[in-house]
Amino acid sequence: MARYRVGIETRDRILSATRDLLATSGIDGVTLRSITERAGVGAGSFYNLFASKDEVVFEVVRASIEAVDPDPDGSGTEDLAALVDAFVAFMTDSAPIARIYVQLAVGRGLVDPAIAERVTRAHHRRVARFAAAWRRHDPTLDHHEAVRRAECMLAALTGLGISALMDQEFDMHAHARDLLPAAGAGEPRDGAGEDRRR
Amino acid sequence: MARYRVGIETRDRILSATRDLLATSGIDGVTLRSITERAGVGAGSFYNLFASKDEVVFEVVRASIEAVDPDPDGSGTEDLAALVDAFVAFMTDSAPIARIYVQLAVGRGLVDPAIAERVTRAHHRRVARFAAAWRRHDPTLDHHEAVRRAECMLAALTGLGISALMDQEFDMHAHARDLLPAAGAGEPRDGAGEDRRR
């Protein structure tokens, strides 16, 4: 059944109230009451427009993550530094959204198989992008080694991101830079093989 | 106040019931009711022995972490490999409890300041231990550089641990080994920049 104009406006108000609450109070700050109060709407109106509370939360998070994708077109030419910078930018510049994302991915992904599935798929896409960038950086790497380095790099970035979300003083950017291979060399500074400098 | 023998036994039953529930049903499966039912104890007895539900959950997680500590007495002689192995052992061998730990630390630590405080304190202790091990490994490192390496290493381990919890196929041990400095060398294989040695 087609929506009337007022219905669409109400829907937008609810989405925007949810977005604000997620940013300011985290995932636990979002209750049906807080949403409807902030949106200035009754519970009945809410359920006239959304099937459940989760539906509106997922919709907001989905839209927010899409909004900060560094390469939504998938042009596939970005280098390692750009990928790392994009990750750092998401974690630091979009901290409130990043916080929600991490809470959903880790806090609920470890419990809810449906969420785990979504998170794992996104993770594998990211690993593939990092691995491709590794091979552009050093064409002698075989596939497995590139994937391995990508996984280690992403793991380190994830851990650093969590540190940054926990501790406002933490300089994620400085730490993340050290994960990159030394400038001009074909060798990584991070977790690869032997000590090549001797 | 000293406990009577029966009180200590009841306490043990509660701890063990909580541990079982955490392992089998995850953090959401642990309610006061489920704990007391499984332990065969009234709610009042529970609160005679523990201040809150959280307290008993934290205690179980703390004990599980301590159980894999390579140097419980704090003699300060453990090397990097032992620390890394302990972290990996906790994440893989005690996966159910590790899952709880990560959910608590990340899922709730990003929201609840009291939990954030605990997590941050534990994190700093861990950084200090890793940094000390770095300096034992390579006495020429200055304090800051050792801390930096410790932070990067722990961040990477955290990220790898999350991957391992999400994906049962993920070989955390293999990845974690690559974070260690090459055997016999004073140089790290991981994210330590060469530029700092000039």
Place this chain on the structure above:
DNA sequence: TCAGAACTGGAGCATACACTCAATATTGAA
């Protein structure tokens, strides 16, 4: 103009949860 679809608020439902308390029983040192 107006039928009927879409929308509205908010009281109230069912449920779940952590936690309290006052009465009663058990323990163990002296």
Place this chain on the structure above:
DNA sequence: TTCAATATTGAGTGTATGCTCCAGTTCTGA
């Protein structure tokens, strides 16, 4: 044996949640 300290019980309290229901209002297009 005494008795203060400790342990135990479980119905009850207070609070919070997501969601339903529905009588009344507003909107829209034919």
